[in-house]
Amino acid sequence: MGRWEPDAEGRFRAAAIELFGEIGYEQTTVAAIAQRAGLTARTFFRYFADKREVLFHGSERLQQTMVDALAHAPAETSPVDAVAAALVKAGDFFDDERRPFARLRNSVIAANPDLHERELIKMATLSAALVQGLRVRGVDEPDASLVAAVGIAVFRVAFAQWVSKSERRSYGEIVNELLGRLRALAAG
């Protein structure tokens, strides 16, 4: 109780996602997650507000990482290239070691309307943050809103592809392919 546990956060995450997959999200209790992780419920609440947070923990860090990448792109970088840099940088969160977790997480979210809504809201918040980041770079409307929304569109398609069954390419490869397809398609 209260003592330091090596990688308690990671153990809770792994235990929760296993249980969500085995018995369903609704049926999984914090007590069961703690038991599976070999830790206590009290320790769980030091890391997460509730079981839903296990799935969405880290989304603020992802957003901040993308906003930082946008801000740090050289001043002469075009709006599209600056957002592309942010999309590529998001790959820090999606290395291949995390893909099994991301796949399970994705199937849990797809099966639960409330979680799906939360995911959509997260994307809308991320889009708004990118709009703001583009404005700071001096990008006017409608370009800022348009480029941010298109960037999020690419991000969602890339992420869905990355977690899809039997996909082996890295997130970064997928993003770069999609950005290339987007340019080719827009050019007609």
Next chain:
Amino acid sequence: MGRWEPDAEGRFRAAAIELFGEIGYEQTTVAAIAQRAGLTARTFFRYFADKREVLFHGSERLQQTMVDALAHAPAETSPVDAVAAALVKAGDFFDDERRPFARLRNSVIAANPDLHERELIKMATLSAALVQGLRVRGVDEPDASLVAAVGIAVFRVAFAQWVSKSERRSYGEIVNELLGRLRALAAG
């Protein structure tokens, strides 16, 4: 009661949106909407399942109209141009006469997280319908998902612009401008 009322649906919509703006969405009851419309609550429920439906009524028709436009684009039309045709066709729902209603609706939705979520889900459903429509046209992945997601991105930015304060251009003009900007931005 039960007898035919001229444009009852339109009167309920107008009354509801007025009340949402005046006293707030949460505070507005179906009884108050019916009273304002000069009709009965019983008649209200012949048109809408609940007060939320007043705001989202018609979204299935919008989606069907866009899917039909996609399906009817000539076979040689590129995926981007076919989705562009669907976006332009959506303008049938957004003539200038409806703009004041759309503006009020938008501010009500922005002020209520539950309604905002519902709107996000509607957009996700519309995006999935466009992906399906593109697949029927023989567009493979990742192009189908990418073009649909980008199309929805353009649609959302166009709609937000159309309902924004002091905007006077038509929805069609805004969509065409954004499609042009998108091509220019993607070309670098």
